[in-house]
Amino acid sequence: MKPLNWATLGCGVIANELATALARQNRHLYSVANRTHEKAVAFAEKYQIAKVYDHLEDVFTDPDVDIIYISTPHNTHIQYLRQALANGKHVLCEKSITLNSNELDEAIALAEKNHVILAEAMTIFHMPIYRKLAEIISFGTLGPLRLIQVNFGSYKEYDMNNRFFNRNLAGGAMLDIGVYALSLIRWFFVETADQVLSQVKYAPTGVDEQAGILLMNPAGEMATVTLSLHAKQPKRATIAFDKGYIEIFEYPRAMEATITYTGDGHKETISAGETADALSYEVADMEAAVCSGDLSTIESLMHLNYSQDVMHIMTEIRNNWGMKYPEEE
Missing domain, CATH: 3.30.360.10 (Dihydrodipicolinate Reductase; domain 2)
Structure with missing residues (x-):
């Protein structure tokens, strides 16, 4: 099975840690999206990322993206979750995953409808x-x-x-x-x-x-x-x-x-x-969940019910x- 392609939405501290975690496995992020294009370009150069989107929204429709890691401010999460999940992307979203329960329930329903995995990047x-x-x-x-x-x-x-x-x-x-x-x-x-x-x-x-x-x-x-x-x-x-x-x-x-x-x-x-x-532990669990396709395994790895x-x-x-x-x- 080919390695899963990760895209980062956001270029902050967590995105840097994600890129470093993949680098330890001799891997690179597949792509980067950011509200400020210049920051995305600089981030891509730093971590040898081949693809930078001219428009942030293009990450959601890129057919080669398997998993999107969202690390933007948490009041922006739901708008990006809607687009990512509706386009069939698996999502690992930085905490807090949404602002409130209504937003999270909406995102979970979208993930279920599109048969993709949604999880919170809760290190615990x-x-x-x-x-x-x-x-x-x-x-x-x-x-x-x-x-x-x-x-x-x-x-x-x-x-x-x-x-x-x-x-x-x-x-x-x-x-x-x-x-x-x-x-x-x-x-x-x-x-x-x-x-x-x-x-x-x-x-x-x-x-x-x-x-x-x-x-x-x-x-x-x-x-x-x-x-x-x-x-x-x-x-x-x-x-x-x-x-x-x-x-x-x-x-x-x-x-x-x-x-x-x-x-x-x-x-x-x-x-x-x-x-x-x-x-690295978050990445490994998310990839194992995506590859398993088994609901009980996904829950035991990602614990969205706890979120x-x-x-x-x-x-x-x-x-x-x-x-x-x-x-x-």
């Missing part, structure tokens, strides 16, 4: 450490899950024009970093949360600068989340069970975790994967806050 679903921890948990030695605590705090310069605080670019903590915290929780929860409480502090632009979230699912598993765009916190998660707890540092791209067994206090260090290979659950929670929280982006008004 692909890094080996999380799969290894899930396997350990499945053995039952830790007992049932009780509580998850997740922190994610970034310190962004208090510039209301940058994308993190810009309402016109769907800025705010929830869609930028909260999606990681909630995806980690969904990975370990046996089922999605059905009870959600939250508090929010707004930036002067009206986007969420800081938030606290409480969750509980029907199984009685609970989680707490603290988010901030203007207060650095360790990227730390603690997953507490009946007979021990797991500590994960530097998530989402973690490669090590510590398990403490509370019965005798002994600790076990678990290692898997490499932080630098995060995009749906997380998007539903984020949408519910923002609805409760009454916080909308211009596209939602």
Whole structure:
């Protein structure tokens, strides 16, 4: 089978990581599209990409493109998803995959109608450490899950024009970093949360600068989340069970975790994967999903159902806050 052709829509940090991930396999991106043509040309020269589109929309109709990686600002995702999926392209879309649940439901329906794969580029679903921890948990030695605590705090310069605080670019903590915290929780929860409480502090632009979230699912598993765009916190998660707890540092791209067994206090260090290979794991899973053609295999690799659950929670929280982006008004 010939190698799958990847196109990147966007030339930012993630697109550079994608190009680097393919280069490690002695491969190149097939093509590049960008709203600013000059940036696409420069990106193509940097990574020896043969094809640059004069018009961004041409990527959707190129018959030689198999998979499009979308890494533009998340308020643009749905307009590009509509075109890519309608033209029969598989799509791996940067988080947050859409602005809200309605957009995601629309995109999923389009993917199903056109028999293509849609997935969110959520690194937690692909890094080996999380799969290894899930396997350990499945053995039952830790007992049932009780509580998850997740922190994610970034310190962004208090510039209301940058994308993190810009309402016109769907800025705010929830869609930028909260999606990681909630995806980690969904990975370990046996089922999605059905009870959600939250508090929010707004930036002067009206986007969420800081938030606290409480969750509980029907199984009685609970989680707490603290988010901030203007207060650095360790990227730390603690997953507490009946007979021990797991500590994960530097998530989402973690490669090590510590398990403490509370019965005798002994600790076990678990290692898997490499932080630098995060995009390589996403690429490998997406290609395996495309090649499999089996729905259960696709779900086990890409976890779009988890993305749906997380998007539903984020949408519910923002609805409760009454916080909308211009596209939602």
